[in-house]
Amino acid sequence: MAKAKVCYTCNDCGGQTSKWQGQCPHCQAWNTLIEEVANRNISRFVIDAAAGKILNLGKVETEDTPRFSTGMAEFDRVLGGGLVRGGVVLLGGDPGIGKSTLLLQALSRMSMHQSVLYVSGEESAQQVALRARRLVLDVAAVNLLAEIQLEVILTTLTRHPAKIAVIDSIQTIYTDSLQAAPGSVSQVRECAAGLTRFAKANGMCIILVGHVTKEGALAGPRVLEHMVDTVLYFEGDTHSTFRMIRAFKNRFGAVNELGVFAMTEKGLREVGNPSALFLSHHSSAVPGICVMVTQEGTRPLLVEIQALVDEAHAPNPRRLSVGLEQNRLAMLLAVLHRHTGMACFDQDIFINAVGGVKISEPGADLAVLLAIVSSLKNRALPDKLVVFGEIGLAGEVRPVQRGQDRLKEAAKLGFTRAIIPKANQSKLAIEGIEIIAVERIEEAVNHALGLS
Numbered sequence: 001m002a003k004a005k006v007c008y009t010c011n012d013c014g015g016q017t018s019k020w021q022g023q024c025p026h027c028q029a030w031n032t033l034i035e036e037v038a039n040r041n042i043s044r045f046v047i048d049a050a051a052g053k054i055l056n057l058g059k060v061e062t063e064d065t066p067r068f069s070t071g072m073a074e075f076d077r078v079l080g081g082g083l084v085r086g087g088v089v090l091l092g093g094d095p096g097i098g099k100s101t102l103l104l105q106a107l108s109r110m111s112m113h114q115s116v117l118y119v120s121g122e123e124s125a126q127q128v129a130l131r132a133r134r135l136v137l138d139v140a141a142v143n144l145l146a147e148i149q150l151e152v153i154l155t156t157l158t159r160h161p162a163k164i165a166v167i168d169s170i171q172t173i174y175t176d177s178l179q180a181a182p183g184s185v186s187q188v189r190e191c192a193a194g195l196t197r198f199a200k201a202n203g204m205c206i207i208l209v210g211h212v213t214k215e216g217a218l219a220g221p222r223v224l225e226h227m228v229d230t231v232l233y234f235e236g237d238t239h240s241t242f243r244m245i246r247a248f249k250n251r252f253g254a255v256n257e258l259g260v261f262a263m264t265e266k267g268l269r270e271v272g273n274p275s276a277l278f279l280s281h282h283s284s285a286v287p288g289i290c291v292m293v294t295q296e297g298t299r300p301l302l303v304e305i306q307a308l309v310d311e312a313h314a315p316n317p318r319r320l321s322v323g324l325e326q327n328r329l330a331m332l333l334a335v336l337h338r339h340t341g342m343a344c345f346d347q348d349i350f351i352n353a354v355g356g357v358k359i360s361e362p363g364a365d366l367a368v369l370l371a372i373v374s375s376l377k378n379r380a381l382p383d384k385l386v387v388f389g390e391i392g393l394a395g396e397v398r399p400v401q402r403g404q405d406r407l408k409e410a411a412k413l414g415f416t417r418a419i420i421p422k423a424n425q426s427k428l429a430i431e432g433i434e435i436i437a438v439e440r441i442e443e444a445v446n447h448a449l450g451l452s
Contacts, residue, residue, distance in 0.1 A: 005037070006035055006036065006037055007035075007036055007037075008020050008021075008033040008034065008035055008036070009033065009034055009036050009184075009185045009186060009221075010024040010026060010027060010029065010032045010033055010034075010185070010221070011032040011033075011034055011185055011220070011221060012024065012027055012029045012032045012221065012222045013026050013027035013029070013221065013222055013223070014185060014189055014221040014222070014223050015027065017033065020033055020035070021033060034184065034185060036180045036184055036185065036186055037179045037180055065084050065085070065252060066084075066085060067079075067081050067082030067083060067084055067252075068082050068083040068084075068085070068110065068113075068114055068163065068164060068205065069082045069083075069110075070082060070083060070106040070109065070110060071106060071108075071109025071110055071112075072102075072105070072106055072109065072270060073270060074245070074259035074260060074261060074270045074271070075102070075106060075245065075259055077257055077258075077259050077297075077299075078232060078245045078246070078247045078257045078258070078259040079230065079232075079247070079250070079252075079253060080230075080247075080250050080252050080253015080254060080257070081252075081253060083164060083205045083207075084205065084229070084252045085163075085203045085204075085205060086199055086200050086202075086203045086204065086205065087199070087205050087206075087229045087230065087251075087252060088195070088196050088199050088205075088206050088207075088208065088227070088228040088229050088230070089205070089206070089207045089208065089228065089229065089230040089231075089232065090170075090207075090208045090210050090218070090224065090225065090228040090230065090231050090232065091103070091207060091208070091209055091210065091232045091234060091245075092209075092210040092211070092212050092218045092231070092232070092233055092234065093212060093233060093234030093235065094212060094216075094234075095211075097234050097235075097236055097243065098234065098236075098243055098261075098263055098268055099168075099209050099234050100123075100131070100168055100209070101131070101135065101267050101268060102234070102245075102261070102267075102268050103118075103166050103168065103207060103209070104118065104128070104131060104132060104135070104137065104139075104142075105135065105137060105267050105268060107139075107142050107164070107166060108132070108137040108138055108139050108142060110164055111138075111139070111140075111141035111142045112138075112141065114162075114163040114164055115141075115143075115161070115162045115163050115164075116141070116142055116143065116162055116163065116164045116165070116166075117143045117144075117145060117156075117157070117160070117162040117164070117165045117166070118142060118143065118144050118145070118165075118166050118168070119145045119146075119147060119153055119165060119166060119167045119168065120144065120145070120146045120168055121146075121147070121148040121167070121168060121169060121172030121173055122168060122169060122172055123146075123168075124146055125144055125146045128144060128146075129144075134266075135266055135267040136266055137267075143160070143162065148172050148173055148174060148182065149173075149174060149175070149176070150173050150174065150175040150176075150190075150191050150194055150195070151175065151176060153167075153173070153195075154194065154195075154198055157198065157202075157204070158202075161202070161204070162204065163204065163205065164204070164205045164206075164207070165204060165205070165206050165207070166206075166207045166209070167195065167206060167207070167208050167209065168209040169208070169209040169210060169211060170188060170191060170192055170195075170208045170209065170210055170220070170224075171183040171188060171210065171211050171219060171220065173187070173191040173195075174187050174191065175187065175190055175191055175194065177190070178190055183219075185220060185221050188219075188220035188221065188224060189220070189221050189223060189224065192208065192220075192224050192227050192228070193227060195208065196227050196228065208228065210224070218231075225249065228249075229249075229250070229251040229252060230247065230249060230250045230251065230252065230253075231247070231248045231249040231250075232245055232246065232247055232248070233245070233246050233248060235358075236263075236356070237356050240356060241262050241263045241264070242260065242261070242262055242263070242271070242277055242355065242356065243260070243261040243262070243263055243268065244258055244259065244260055244261070244357070245258070245259040245261070246258055246259075247297075254297055254298065255297070256296060256297045257296065257297035257298065257299070258274075258296035258297060258299060258301070260274040260277065274299075274301055275301050275302040275303075275409070275413060277355045278301060278302065278303040278304060278353070278354050278355035278357055279291065279302055279303075279304050279354065280304050280354055285380035285381070285382075285383055286380055287374045287375050287377075287378050287379055287380045288306055288307045288308055288309070288371055288372075288374050288375030289304060289305075289306055289307075289371065289374065289380070289381065290304075290305045290307075290367045290368075290370045290371035290374065290381055290385075290387055291303070291304050291305070291367070291385065291386050291387065291415070292304075292305055292363070292364055292366075292367030292386065292387050292388050293363075293386055293388045293406035293407075293409060293410055294357075294359050294361060294363060294364060294388070295361060295363065295400070295401060295402050295405070295406065300402070300405050300406045300408075300409040301357070301409075302386065302409065302410060302413060302415075303353055303354065303355070303357055303359065303364075304353075304354040304355075305324075305351065305352075305353060305354075305364065305367045305368055305371045306351070306352045306353075306354060306371065307349065307350070307351050307352075307368070307371035307372045307374065307375045308348075308349070308350040308375055309344065309347050309348070309349050309372060309375040309376045310347065310348045310350075311346065311347060311348070312346055312347055312348045317344075317345065317346060317347055317348050317349070318348045318349070318350070319333075319348075319349055320349070320350045320351070321350075321351040321352075322350075322351065322352045322353065323351075323352060323353030323356070323357055323358050323359055324351055324353055324358075324359055324364060324368065325360065328362070328365070329349070329351060329368065331393070332365055332368055332369055332372075332391060333349070333372070335369075335391055335392075335393060335395060335441065336369055336372065336373070336441070338395070339395035339440070339441050339442060340373075340441060340442055340445055342373065342376060344372070344376065347376070349372060351368060351371070351372075361400070362390040362391075362398075362400070363388045363389065363390055363400035363401075364388070365389065365390050365391035366387050366388060366389035366390070366391060366397060366419070366421075366441075366444060367387045367388065369391060369441065369444075369445075370387055370419075370444065370445065370448050373445055373448070373449070374448070377449065379449060381448055382417065382448075384414065384415045384416040384417060385415065385416075385417045385418070385419065385448070386410040386415045386417070386418045386419075387418070387419045387420075387444075387448075388400055388403075388406055388418075388420060388421075389419070389420060389421040389424075389438075389444070390421070391441060395440055395441045395442070396439060396440060396441075397421045397422070397438050397439060397440060397441060397443075397444060398421060398423070399421040399423035399424045400421065400424065403420060403421075403424030403426070404424075404426055404430075407420070407430050407433060407435070408430060410433060411430050411431065411432045411433040415433060416432065416433055416434060417433065417434045417436065418433055418434070418435055418436065419436045419438060419444055419447055419448060420435060420436070420437055420438075421437065421438065421439075422437040422438060422439045424437070425437040
């Protein structure tokens with residue numbers, strides 16, 4: 001018997017090479033080539049000699065895209081208002097984070113108004129039914145298909161059309177046209193492409209569940225994220241009850257939106273006021289604590305920044321940041337020393353964003369610095385004080401986007417003072433909150449310590 005011919009496929013870009021290499025020759029990524037059985041060159045497309053129809057973009061008629069509500073306001077927020085007909089959504093997350101639970105809850109609510117299908121490739125029908133019973137869900141109108149072969153799934157969807165279908169998960173699906181094992185790069189790419197073409201041709205919304213690697217990225221080729229319309233990440237610590245969904249790509253809505261849920265015995269519960277999750281309640285003022293307002297998409301969130309500055313007992317002081325960018329912390333410490341004279345070169349510094357939230361925007365700079373100064377001087381910042389602003393290398397406090405929305409959210413939660421960039425100061429006063437506008441980091445530090 002002739003030996004099967006093998007090739008090596010890049011897990012990031014999908015490029016192929018005949019020999020294994022440490023670096024992919026296509027995308028230059030390291031250690032991403034995976035051995036696969038080479039397939040015969042069978043064309044999947046019929047060549048049509050007829051020319052395509054060219055349209056004038058300015059004359060193309062458009063209409064508002066109708067959306068299907070998932071029945072969960074937090075899920076709809078991340079999706080941009082709901083599911084879109086013909087749209088393909090990719091939902092990724094760590095094992096056991098609650099992806100299947102979330103989608104089963106959503107299908108249970110959507111089945112009251114739409115025809116839905118749950119395709120289970122990882123669990124049997126009995127296991128899915130037991131989960132639905134444990135969550136006390138009404139699944140009388142939810143159709144279930146336990147299958148992993150792509151051709152069978154597409155045939156079933158053709159004979160029994162559904163408005164919304166969930167594929168759990170894309171890594172378990174395989175097609176007979178390829179000899180590779182399920183979960184391989186070629187199988188994931190081909191099955192996702194087949195499901196995407198079917199969804200576009202039939203106006204069906206398909207939600208794909210994707211696995212993630214140990215680095216936290218979606219497993220499979222990177223082209224998988226380019227195929228779909230929306231990419232969602234389900235985040236959260238398995239030791240905590242809180243879960244967050246972020247949108248990193250959305251052709252039908254805004255990205256960087258955040259949906260917050262709490263895991264309970266009866267499934268995921270929506271959290272209407274997520275700011276309460278990221279704020280600690282201290283009986284008295286504590287040094288090293290500063291509350292900031294961050295912006296996640298269209299939603300302002302109040303997050304508590306904690307800093308601990310302690311004398312270093314090693315030649316190289318430690319700089320640890322949880323939830324905030326590590327390199328930016330080093331830059332902020334240099335700005336603090338240069339423009340205020342406060343040196344921390346002999347101090348260990350630990351920064352933490354309460355609640356496990358990850359803050360990537362530079363609007364947290366001012367809050368981080370004031371928390372460090374508070375811990376260094378062992379003086380607590382005043383109660384009911386909120387802060388936001390970006391710090392430049394010249395020591396200036398730069399404005400951030402949607403400053404008024406942040407202040408309104410802080411006032412709604414009972415904060416009475418705010419230190420903000422002067423460029424974010426509005427002529428219209430916000431009732432119940434005193435605005436302190438600053439231009440330099442020195443002013444912000446003096447105001448914060450003076451108020452305390």
